[in-house]
Amino acid sequence: xxxxxxxxxxxxxxxxFIFYMILSSILLFNNNPYQHSVYLTSANIVVSSIYDKxxxxxxxxxxxxxxxxxxxxxxxxxxxxxxxREIVKDYKAQSMDSIQSPQSQYDYILSRVIxxxxxxxxxxxxxxxxxxxxxxxxxxVVDQNGVVGIVNVMGKKSSRVISxxxxxxxxxxxxxxxxxxxxxxxxxxxxxxxxxxxxxxHVEFEKGDTIVTSGYSAVFPEGLNVGVIENQLxxxxxxxxxxxxxxxxxxxxxxxxxLIKNNMKEEYDALKNMDFENRKEGxx
Numbered sequence: 331x332x333x334x335x336x337x338x339x340x341x342x343x344x345x346x347f348i349f350y351m352i353l354s355s356i357l358l359f360n361n362n363p364y365q366h367s368v369y370l371t372s373a374n375i376v377v378s379s380i381y382d383k384x385x386x387x388x389x390x391x392x393x394x395x396x397x398x399x400x401x402x403x404x405x406x407x408x409x410x411x412x413x414x415r416e417i418v419k420d421y422k423a424q425s426m427d428s429i430q431s432p433q434s435q436y437d438y439i440l441s442r443v444i445x446x447x448x449x450x451x452x453x454x455x456x457x458x459x460x461x462x463x464x465x466x467x468x469x470x471v472v473d474q475n476g477v478v479g480i481v482n483v484m485g486k487k488s489s490r491v492i493s494x495x496x497x498x499x500x501x502x503x504x505x506x507x508x509x510x511x512x513x514x515x516x517x518x519x520x521x522x523x524x525x526x527x528x529x530x531x532h533v534e535f536e537k538g539d540t541i542v543t544s545g546y547s548a549v550f551p552e553g554l555n556v557g558v559i560e561n562q563l564x565x566x567x568x569x570x571x572x573x574x575x576x577x578x579x580x581x582x583x584x585x586x587x588x589l590i591k592n593n594m595k596e597e598y599d600a601l602k603n604m605d606f607e608n609r610k611e612g613x614x
Contacts, residue, residue, distance in 0.1 A: 398440060401586045404474055405438040412436055412551050436551060439464060439589040444488065448495055448521040448581045455479055455491040457587060462486050468549055470590040476555040476578035477501065477543060478587055495521050495581055502544040503556050503575075505535050511544040514556060514575065521581050523560065526573040535559055541575050548595040 412435070441459040459465050461484050469481040471491050480499060483490040492499050495516050503526055504511040512529040526541060539559045545552025557575040 397586050401440055401474060401588060405440070405588050408554075409436055409438070411553075435592065435594055437591040437593065439469075439591060441587055441589055443584045443587060446493070446581065446584050448493075451518055452498060453493040453495040453521075453581075455493050455584065455587075457489050457491060457589075458487070459589065460485045460487045460489050464591065465489050465589060466591075468595075469592075470550040470554075471587050472550075472554060472590065473579050473584060473587045475580065476557065477550065478579050478581075478584065480549055481589065491587075493581065494524065494577065494579070501550075501556065502546045503541050504544045505529075505533060505559070506540040506542045506553075508533055508535075511546060512570075512573075514541070522577055524557065524575050524577055525563065526559075526575050528570050529573060531569055531571055535562075535573065537561060541573075548592050550590065551592075 439459055441457040441463075444456040444458050446455045447453045455471070455478065457471075465481060465484050467481060467484065471478045471481060477494060479491040479493045479496070481489050482492045494501065494514075497516055497518055499515070501514040502511055503514045510530050510533045512526045514524050514526045516524045537559055541556045541559065543550040543552060543554040543556060555578050557577045560574040560576045563572040563574055
């Protein structure tokens with residue numbers, strides 16, 4: 331206590347100076363309109379600058395929530411687009427009276443990427459959703475830009491996705507606006523490009539054309555974006571050629587993804603197995 335008193339006594343002149351400085355500043359800014367306006371302007375600039383910095387910091391922490399909200403909105407819009415496409419198909423094939431809405435065919439499960447590799451020969455992605463969340467094998471995985479991969483191993487609370495950057499995954503794709511399809515596969519080089527093989531030679535295309543899923547499987551609906559055509563590669567045969575495709579998904583910055591749940595997959599698989607069994611019996 332004595333040391334504290336000694337400190338105040340030794341620095342009493344400074345404390346008196348600071349007190350009168352504050353008092354004179356208050357009297358100056360309160361009793362003189364010009365100085366008062368200058369003070370308010372300067373204070374507003376300082377406070378605005380501080381609030382701007384604070385807002386920049388807090389906004390960063392909300393980015394994940396904002397991204398997930400955008401993903402949910404995108405998922406809802408994609409479901410509407412898929413439903414409308416099916417309605418248009420039915421409209422072309424039958425009368426309006428017999429059209430049945432396919433809106434319940436697809437659902438999405440939102441998930442976060444836990445780990446991801448892009449530099450290996452066989453790349454995989456781990457997500458934070460598993461069987462407890464309704465994840466099953468062979469669910470397609472997309473992000474806000476395009477196709478990412480397919481679920482191949484599930485745990486209770488997490489799952490492993492075979493990435494599109496994996497030569498073991500071959501994806502049926504086509505040039506948007508065309509019914510001819512080929513097989514997209516990663517060549518093990520750049521994480522930004524893949525090769526669309528087995529494209530019929532008479533299919534016309536231009537650089538920049540969009541490559542989409544063909545819909546010829548129960549994994550991905552038709553028309554999901556995959557990439558854009560970069561250039562044509564040397565043909566491996568007389569009737570087919572390959573296209574170099576720039577992938578739309580940025581695999582080095584995957585964060586939030588959506589798992590596509592096809593509610594009719596079991597029915598498709600049952601029909602496929604029945605067809606397989608019939609062919610086996612036919613061979614016998």
